[in-house]
Amino acid sequence: EVQLVESGGGLVQPGGSLRLSCAASGFAFSSYWMQWVRQAPGKGLVWVSLINEDGSITNYADSVRGRFTISRDNAKNTLYLQMNGLRAEDTAVYSCARDHCSSTACYRMDVWGQGTTVTVSS
C-alpha cells in the first residue's frame, strides 16, 4: 500500500524548534519530488516547501524561508522538515505529499499523509 505517515508534531514554545518526519512506503520514494503543506485551525491548505528527488532543489514559502529546512534521506525513505524560530502563526497540521514534477513545474500531489499537529504556544 502506498502510504505517507507524518510524525514529530507537538507543543512548543515560541522561538522553539521541531523536526517533522514523513515516512514513505509502498513506492519508490527516491523517484519523487515531495512537498510539505500545512493547514492552520479553521483555515485552508497552504504550501510550505518542496524538495526534488535527490535534495538538490528546494523551495520555501516566504512565511517560512530562513526558518524551516526541508531535507530527505532516500536510504530511509523519509522526508524531514526542520522548523526553527517557531511562531504562533506556524500552528497547523503539517502534511507531506508525493508530487509528480519536471524540471520546470509540478503537476499533481497524489498521495498525502494525514498530518501531524504542531502547536506553538507559551
Add this chain to the structure above:
Amino acid sequence: QSVLTQPPSASGTPGQRVTISCSGSSSNIGSHTVNWYQHLPGTAPKLLIYSGNQRPSGVPDRFSGSRSGTSASLAISGLQSEDEADYYCAAWDDSLNGFWVFGGGTKLTVL
C-alpha cells in the same frame, strides 16, 4: 488570504449538480492545469481531478473539471450525501522559482 479564490460555501440536494469556482491569475491557472482535492477533517486530502479533467482511479465520473483563462471549476453531478466535504483547487505558480497555490476551500453541504 489565499492566492486562488473560491466561494467559502456551496450546497445542493441529493441528485443535484453543483459547481465550485476557482479564480486565479496568469502565473498559475492561466499557465497550468488545476487540481481539485476533497478533504474531510482529520483525513488526508484526496486528489479528485488533475491536469484539468483527469480522474485518478477510483474517483467516480460524477466529478469533472474545466478551465477557461484564469478560472476553473469543479462540477459534481448526482450529488450524494458522502460528497459533503471541503473542496480545494490548486495550481502550480511560476513565480518565485515555482510553488503550489491553493484556494481557500469551499465547504459543500448536502441538504
